[in-house]
Amino acid sequence: MRPKLEDVAKRANVSKTTVSRVLNNRGYLSQETITRVYQAMKELNYQPNIVARQLYQKKTQLIGLLFPTIANPFFGELSAELEKRLYNEGFKVLIGNSMNDPKKEADYLNQLLSKQVDGLIVGTHNQGIKEYNYEHLPVVAIDRNMNQDIPVIESDNYAGGVLATTYLIEQGAKKIIHTNGPITLDSPTKRRRLAYEDTMRQHGLTPITVTLDFNIPYHEKKQILTQIFYDHPDLEAIFASNDIDAALIMQIALELGKKLPADLLLVGYDGTKVIQNILPNLTTIVQPIEAIAQTAVDVLKARLNDRPTESEYVLPVSLKKGTT
Amino acid sequence: MRPKLEDVAKRANVSKTTVSRVLNNRGYLSQETITRVYQAMKELNYQPNIVARQLYQKKTQLIGLLFPTIANPFFGELSAELEKRLYNEGFKVLIGNSMNDPKKEADYLNQLLSKQVDGLIVGTHNQGIKEYNYEHLPVVAIDRNMNQDIPVIESDNYAGGVLATTYLIEQGAKKIIHTNGPITLDSPTKRRRLAYEDTMRQHGLTPITVTLDFNIPYHEKKQILTQIFYDHPDLEAIFASNDIDAALIMQIALELGKKLPADLLLVGYDGTKVIQNILPNLTTIVQPIEAIAQTAVDVLKARLNDRPTESEYVLPVSLKKGTT
DNA sequence: TTGTAGGCGTTATCAT
DNA sequence: ATGATAACGCCTACAA
Numbered sequence: 227m228r229p230k231l232e233d234v235a236k237r238a239n240v241s242k243t244t245v246s247r248v249l250n251n252r253g254y255l256s257q258e259t260i261t262r263v264y265q266a267m268k269e270l271n272y273q274p275n276i277v278a279r280q281l282y283q284k285k286t287q288l289i290g291l292l293f294p295t296i297a298n299p300f301f302g303e304l305s306a307e308l309e310k311r312l313y314n315e316g317f318k319v320l321i322g323n324s325m326n327d328p329k330k331e332a333d334y335l336n337q338l339l340s341k342q343v344d345g346l347i348v349g350t351h352n353q354g355i356k357e358y359n360y361e362h363l364p365v366v367a368i369d370r371n372m373n374q375d376i377p378v379i380e381s382d383n384y385a386g387g388v389l390a391t392t393y394l395i396e397q398g399a400k401k402i403i404h405t406n407g408p409i410t411l412d413s414p415t416k417r418r419r420l421a422y423e424d425t426m427r428q429h430g431l432t433p434i435t436v437t438l439d440f441n442i443p444y445h446e447k448k449q450i451l452t453q454i455f456y457d458h459p460d461l462e463a464i465f466a467s468n469d470i471d472a473a474l475i476m477q478i479a480l481e482l483g484k485k486l487p488a489d490l491l492l493v494g495y496d497g498t499k500v501i502q503n504i505l506p507n508l509t510t511i512v513q514p515i516e517a518i519a520q521t522a523v524d525v526l527k528a529r530l531n532d533r534p535t536e537s538e539y540v541l542p543v544s545l546k547k548g549t550t
Numbered sequence: 551m552r553p554k555l556e557d558v559a560k561r562a563n564v565s566k567t568t569v570s571r572v573l574n575n576r577g578y579l580s581q582e583t584i585t586r587v588y589q590a591m592k593e594l595n596y597q598p599n600i601v602a603r604q605l606y607q608k609k610t611q612l613i614g615l616l617f618p619t620i621a622n623p624f625f626g627e628l629s630a631e632l633e634k635r636l637y638n639e640g641f642k643v644l645i646g647n648s649m650n651d652p653k654k655e656a657d658y659l660n661q662l663l664s665k666q667v668d669g670l671i672v673g674t675h676n677q678g679i680k681e682y683n684y685e686h687l688p689v690v691a692i693d694r695n696m697n698q699d700i701p702v703i704e705s706d707n708y709a710g711g712v713l714a715t716t717y718l719i720e721q722g723a724k725k726i727i728h729t730n731g732p733i734t735l736d737s738p739t740k741r742r743r744l745a746y747e748d749t750m751r752q753h754g755l756t757p758i759t760v761t762l763d764f765n766i767p768y769h770e771k772k773q774i775l776t777q778i779f780y781d782h783p784d785l786e787a788i789f790a791s792n793d794i795d796a797a798l799i800m801q802i803a804l805e806l807g808k809k810l811p812a813d814l815l816l817v818g819y820d821g822t823k824v825i826q827n828i829l830p831n832l833t834t835i836v837q838p839i840e841a842i843a844q845t846a847v848d849v850l851k852a853r854l855n856d857r858p859t860e861s862e863y864v865l866p867v868s869l870k871k872g873t874t
Numbered sequence: 875t876t877g878t879a880g881g882c883g884t885t886a887t888c889a890t
Numbered sequence: 891a892t893g894a895t896a897a898c899g900c901c902t903a904c905a906a
Binding site: 273274278286295297303305318319320321322336337341342469470473500503 | 552597598599600601602604605610612615619620621622623626627629630631633634637642643644645646647649654660661663664665666768793794797798801823824825827828829830831
Binding site: 250 | 901902
């Protein structure tokens with residue numbers, strides 16, 4: 227059997243209270259008692275039961291992270307940064323990859339309501355659960371508008387779109403195509419598209435956005451992207467809404483015998499460390515993952531301590547110039 | 551205040567026991583009572599407190615995952631696969647990125663001993679904690695020999711090394727260099743190196759392994775790799791012990807004006823989905839991430855139920871032929 | 875400086 | 891078919 231406080235108490239000839247005090251460094255203790263208690267704990271190989279403590283304290287020191295999937299480098303790196311910071315604040319991290327499954331999302335949200343976690347950092351759509359009143363719940367959203375009551379942390383997607391488009395125009399490109407996901411409500415990439423289209427028009431250019439559905443298989447996506455080059459032989463540049471698509475476009479361009487940047491200018495989006503390592507030449511809009519993580523943690527802490535927060539935090543993006 | 555069982559009981563004019571029974575579908579209940587209780591739960595917006603339940607059940611249904619960092623695509627994808635499977639088995643996942651910090655590793659191991667988690671899947675070195683007796687603890691290691699008592703799941707690193715080297719030799723290369731991390735005790739990449747060196751010798755070729763320290767900065771690494779081309783102008787092929795290094799080598803070769811595969815053959819290692827997407831042409835040894843995850847979960851379940859397990863599970867790797 | 879007793883919210887045993 | 895009660899292991903008023 228696992229020893230409990232009581233067992234330690236008996237062996238040290240003191241009460242449970244005293245052992246608890248030794249354990250938590252509270253109140254007055256004689257040095258002798260302290261030594262005896264530690265001795266007993268060691269002999270019994272005692273480990274306090276965290277769950278019992280959590281029940282009493284009504285806190286778990288656990289924060290739930292809910293993202294589509296940490297297999298995606300953006301969410302993987304973000305989760306790692308969040309975990310690091312939360313750990314330093316005394317929290318551990320419970321992770322959920324929703325895979326866009328509303329049932330799973332609801333289940334993880336439920337963790338919060340069941341007091342399994344003290345707070346939640348959410349980066350999914352949570353389609354079905356909007357009706358819940360989150361007003362005083364310690365929840366923070368990243369790049370998603372869940373609900374008016376939930377503060378949102380996001381990088382400046384509109385500015386990113388402007389930055390990318392302006393850069394391409396400055397490089398002399400006129401025929402610039404943008405690839406983006408389907409127009410979903412309030413998705414962050416939607417603002418990148420908007421910025422692209424606005425910027426193009428402001429420069430008297432015609433925006434052309436090619437839609438890539440999120441869930442289409444690799445080969446179909448490649449097919450659609452390849453088609454772009456045939457449909458637009460005078461194409462000068464592409465602004466892709468994420469680096470994975472940019473990588474694929476790079477690939478296709480090379481296969482078609484095009485040289486970057488001579489025959490095609492290319493700008494991606496996200497700028498994760500992984501991609502920066504693997505494709506150091508790719509010009510891309512870099513999201514400030516560390517700042518996002520830090521802000522999310524700060525805001526969550528504010529919510530946990532009933533301090534007021536802004537309802538929105540917009541962080542600046544930057545252009546990383548590669549050779550594409 | 552959060553309502554508890556007792557509040558629901560009062561409102562429904564029944565006892566706590568009855569409410570608990572309704573909640574857990576146990577024993578005999580009249581339909582009328584069931585309805586009344588559900589009604590009361592709804593009115594009070596009742597959510598059971600998981601922690602209290604955990605205390606009684608002495609189980610948390612939480613599994614800890616301990617890896618260097620999920621920001622690395624291999625661990626990110628592996629963690630995602632593990633989470634998916636554990637979730638389907640009714641577990642949630644607590645994640646720790648040890649960042650090779652022994653203190654943090656020890657802390658997360660402690661979660662297990664404090665009953666915060668029911669089991670642990672570990673992919674870190676856990677240097678300082680070997681002395682602990684894990685004999686009956688539900689711990690599974692991935693690619694790491696922690697301790698004789700802990701079952702290890704790993705892909706066949708030696709076979710992977712043979713596969714890569716043999717492939718390069720079959721393609722006609724004779725001067726083949728291998729890049730690998732420092733020789734640490736029992737690291738999985740060590741067996742890749744061993745296989746490379748054995749295979750080279752078996753074919754009458756001289757193995758040359760270039761050591762890349764794990765923590766050196768990007769530019770220094772690039773420097774070392776670039777140097778290889780100058781030191782070995784007759785170089786025909788490189789077998790890199792991971793895809794990130796392979797990507798960098800690819801990069802350098804292109805910068806030096808070399809064409810792959812004409813001027814250089816290149817094989818990487820890991821074959822994560824991310825890399826397969828971004829560098830579809832890279833020839834690489836693919837680790838069976840899904841099978842590793844499934845095996846780890848199966849073995850952990852066995853340990854949790856006191857069923858016997860093997861002490862080692864070796865899963866097959868495969869060669870993905872690209873154009874490098 | 876140390877101990878007693880009650881509570882954290884749930885579940886299960888044993889009655890009724 | 892339902893209820894009273896004790897337990898899970900810890901922590902803290904309050905008392906001594």
